[in-house]
Amino acid sequence: MSSPNIHVGIMSADKIDFKLHGEYQLLGTKHTFSGNESVSYENGTLQLANAKICDDKLYFVPLDKGNSEFELKDVTIGVNFHWEQKEDQKFQGALKFIIEEGQITAVNILSIEDYLISVISSEMSAKSSLDLLKAHAIISRSWLIAQIEKQDKLTDAGESYESTFKTDEEYIKWYDREDHTNFHVCADDHCQRYQGTTRSHNPNVVKAVNETAGVVLAYNGVICDARFSKCCGGIAELFENCWEPVNHPYLTAVIDNPVPPKGFETDLTMEENAVPWLKNAPEAFCNTDDEEVLKQVLNEYDWTAKDFYRWTAEYKQDELSALILKRSGYDFGKILDMIPIERGASGRLIKLKIVGSKKTLTVGKELEIRRWLSESHLYSSAFLVEKEDVVDGVPGKIILHGGGWGHGVGLCQIGAAVMGHNGYKYDEILNHYFKNIDLEKRY
Template identity: 70%
Template sequence: MHKIPTIDVGIMSADQIQFCFNDLFQLSNGPKEMEGEQVVRIENGMLKLEAAGIAASELLFTPLDAENAAFELKDVIIGVNFHWEQKENQQFKGALKLIIENEKITAINVLPLESYLISVISSEMSANSSLELLKAHAIISRSWLIAQIEKQEQLTETTAKYESTFISESEYIKWYDREDHVNFHVCADDHCQRYQGVTRAHNPNVVRAVNETSGVILSYDGKVCDARFSKSCGGIAELFENCWEPVHHPYLTAVVDNPQLPAGFEQDLTIEKNAEKWIAAEPEAFCNTHDEVVLKQVLNDYDWSAKDFYRWTVEYSQAELSDLIRRRSGIDFGDILDLIPVQRGTSGRLVRLKIVGTKRTVTVGKELEIRRWLSESHLYSSAFLVEKVQGENDLPEKFVLKGAGWGHGAGLCQIGAAVMGHKGYKYDEILTHYFKNASLEKRY
């Protein structure tokens, strides 16, 4: 058995950081025990701690009473680049580390992995989620996290540069995973897992779910699973390699989010006509629900505006779309003539989309980059059909995107899992539905 790992979580980055200790904290590279309001800024390439008159390249503050002490960070941005982006003050247990990164100060929370999980699941899930859903979520979050820690160690050891962007005259292919975090394991926003410390009250059911599954992970062939989750798969799950690096994980498969494939549909959504029929309809699926009792288990207040996640529609005029793509991509396509599906994944999500303009034609991928180019924040998903309304001068005057699902669609579907828990499925049944041939294993 291993001991409980410690996790480094990147919380925020700013030119100046204000924070407050509610109890005594020990500064590792100074004699001082500190409490109360503090300010750190960069001065002459060093971190300047105003109250103590200390300048250092790194500051580490450890609580003397780990059980009760906490620190508050001011003006933390949550929902970075999402429609509900906002600032709030957040409280954290554990240690606070401050470093200089990209000429800004980065605040890192250092704490035991199990404590982090309680907060993450309280942040990700509603207080009234079913215990079975919470247990399933605890196990996939723990698995994903340990997989990221192991992956970071491997990346640190290798001398080869990790590449996630491939650009040519005709293609722009990019994926976003957590490899760009080199000074901490994970960030605190949706890019990794939503984490807000002890700012929001810890739900007793979450504490119970984490404690009752403590140390339990999903494994495949003796290795911890890189377990992923998103809000809604849209009826069929996506493959890992269609969202991130070109690596196939046998436990992340094209799961039909239903006891069987709904009648009248073909499962292979990589074929365009099958994807068109699937996305245009609303096939039965665990995640095809309008039950507010279930939805409120998964959707927090700031997500609640989004109720059309299973099937949705977005419309752009020619002027709106050409301006949006130019700003979001940094490429001037001129007027947009067409959006052409080039490659779809197993869920119908576009992996590559050809954008044809009067000035440029470029194929963009993978799924998140497509979503970024076609929205002010992030399009719900890249599983969409394109309808054009022709105008004058052979130019389309309007583009209508009809889409399916919310998020990347790989791994556990949160809304589908909530429905399964509501229907009486146990946490291990939920996990084996979404992660085929994976096993439950107690690591510590």
């Protein structure tokens, strides 16, 4: 079996400028194209600027796959995150334009293995140890195939997928990738960072992908929904605390250290244990400030986040109340308190009660909490709440003391980078973060 193809949604806009490096054929026609071109959405169809061609979809296929690539202008990366920016990006494979919700969406079609070479380069700096790169290739491949199988299952069953639940007391929402119906995955952090050939392809990345080609993580013969985040903060989180309420036995509360750190209780679902854990910095693979290691994992735009293992965020009262109103759409009035209701295995908040002078509401899950408390995304939902300058029950300032970066489920990229740097092999890294799994070659 050869490597299957993947459809990746790159960007959406009213007009997209692009450049074809090499000769491409427009499927369904005899026309070939090369050089600069643009596509716009007009009167319900896609219109090419330099050709009298309009249709509801346009599909460009390279005539010489090995020596062709296309370039998309002004692609937004880091959507809604603190590093959001635009850049021109180049891609291998085929290019398809489709219409989605009155806009143009550009979709890249290429083999899974070519996709993974870019993902590993996009997710990390590509300077990592070969064993870290191999581990990341396997989990990225596993996650991708698991998502495709899940999408196919939902489509075949005709099931609707619900991820938002609202009552007068609670607003619970999680974000996964089931909202992509016209392609398999998107190109941003919502799925996996994919930036085509724009990021340098270190020979070690190509080597890591090629030497693990077709290899996946499996649990009882089923491909694992293998997740990863930047920094777990000392203990990994459970899948069901971040996404749908399904338990995956291979995604457990992994202590990111060879032995449990001394002086700490590690059941962080209990507030009395979470407080000292987050106020201090227990030993962990991901508790590092070694720049040689960090530069293996963090791209240049990630270097704005140096204090990822333990961090603080401060808000003045007016700033916080305005922020939550803007991000949630609910007017809480003055924010009187933020009360932990439920914590996960890593200390991340699954539910947080926000008490305001006008409204009280419990919000979850972890990413929605992070969205409400930041203009982009708070580093994580593992935090303690401290109130200062309280007058008549109203705090003048609220400080969050937090730990970790991202959802914390599965592989911890910074922890894994340290493991690879310290000589651990890729299978040892995988068996540390994913329990009772097998490595299986599927193609």
